Amino acid sequence: MEYFTELFFSGLTRGSIYALIALGYTMVYGIIGLINFAHGEIYMIGAFTSFVVATVLSIYGFPLLSIVLLAGLAAAVWSASYGYTVEKIAYRPLRHAPRLSALISAIGMSIFLQNYVLLAQSSEFQPFPELIPDFDFMEPFAHVVGSSDLVILLTTALVMVGLTMLIKFSRIGKAMRATSQDRTMAMLVGIDVNKVISVTFIIGSALAAIGGMLIASHIGQINFFIGFIAGIKAFTAAVLGGIGSIPGAVLGGFVLGLTESFATGYVSSDYEDVFAFTLLVLILIFKPAGLLGREAAEKV
């Protein structure tokens, strides 16, 4: 039973990270129907920003809590500005071009950002400072679930609730929902669609940055390539849950994380990805729109 609990928490931690990144994919897809392949790189840039900020602040001897908050804030802001800029230069000019053009542009952006960080930093793995300390009250459970797992879970939960509130109850949330339903109509009723899209990118990027910081601190290392695999997995989670659906992204993240964890634990880690992607294929066969996705009616 303890083994099951351990695997369960390990799956939840993984799932939370996938979910945080998947939100960015799914929000952007929901609004402009674009798969933003540069999103994994935004996550990586977030991790790097928090790395730089945390390293500098710890040299100046700031207390840990303020380092975490400042590094998180800096990462969110910096990544958000990247997300905003990427949208502005790589996607906006292609807004009315065929979908494929925007997709290629996204892949190009992803490669560009990876190589930019490779050149600006290095290809070496960098040691990421341990931002999440071991809590004393967690010590009796440390062999089952670590303090960083707990922080990751709580942060993800908080972010989810916050995002849901934002989308359900705020003006901009309402505008986002309207834009995602019908962009032209939203424009006609006076919604500044460009602004809504920018905000979507900003929120998605900030979430990815927070995910980047948490996971980097959890595993203790980063390099320029971490965004690629995490991005692919998160994209899978988004599709699994139904791309375009926010609760779907979260659910997809958890399902994927738990599947991987239990597959490793009870079968073999050799087949971790096999299980994850078999699940994806099965879900897409029986529920093509994903777990919580809405079937899009074909417009004739």
Place this chain on the structure above:
Amino acid sequence: MKKSVVKSILAVALGFGLAAPSLAADTIKLGVAGAHSGDLASYGLPSVNAAKLVVEQVNANGGIDGKMVELLVEDDVCKPEVATNTATKLVSDGVHVVLGHICSGATKAALPIYNNAGVVVMSPSATNPDLTQSGDYPNFYRTIASDDAQARTEVDFALNVLGLKKIAVIHDKGDYGKGLAEFAKMFLDKSGKAEVTLFEGVTPGAVDYSAVVQKIKRSGAEAVIFGGYHPEASKIITQMRKKRMDTIFISDDGVKDDTFIKVAGKYAEGVYATGPKDTSSNPLSKKAVEDHKAKFGSDPGAFYENAYAAALALLNAVDKADSTDMEAVRNALQNNDVDTPVGSIRFDQIGDAVGVGFAMYQVKDGQYVEVK
């Protein structure tokens, strides 16, 4: 005192040797075979340079028992089908001993031809375990450790030094890591002294390894032998320590890297890793490198020191054997120590160099220290 006795005995032996009729040829022909052109030339050309330098030196000192050493250089492009021609050519030219070949595949193809002609072959770089362990190639020797030597070092250390009974073997699914892990598992199974509680591959680059870490814990392993590189190793060790596991961690030269210590930080402490024996402080190695720079104006390339050692060992054996007869040379190789850039070596029954290969290191105070 003792040394001088040995020396005088050697001198007497040499004296007899000079009189022996078995050295009938006018020159000792040392063949050098390997990739000297094509995309793997950079592995083969350093051995040609090494042979040139050694031969020059030997001839300047009066040759072997008064006979000059002659170099025969032949290219095999690292291709087995070409290597058989190369070997035939060398044999028909009357080669006595061969330094080469470079690639394992080409070496395997060429060896039977040399064996039929009674020629001893010594490779500086062919690492395939079968070459020595299968027993099919009695005329083969090498100055480099075989592919499984690292795994053997790891397993010997775990069993004999640490006395472990339960070991988990983890790898990164890559050629290098998985290959090593498979050898380690094989040696553990064969030894019968320890149980392999878990044998699994992890996905490189995954965001989290805690599931596999839990599995290691549940398997009850006292130690993990990990085959792979440092990014995965540092993630696994970090997560193990965070889960309050004090499982011993033993790995390979992919992990014996300062980046590992930098990234894993305090969790790296106590980790074991095998690495090549350090020969850079060996005076012969320094001299070999300097001679190369003086003669060829560049840094020596891959396997240069191993090739230098092989050339020295071969000529020394011919000298000691006072013959180029295969059995005599084999005996000489197995019974005489020779000082080379890779250390003082002799060869075992199957043809591997004793004293060449890997040592065990452990992280102590943020540095790899050799475990004596």
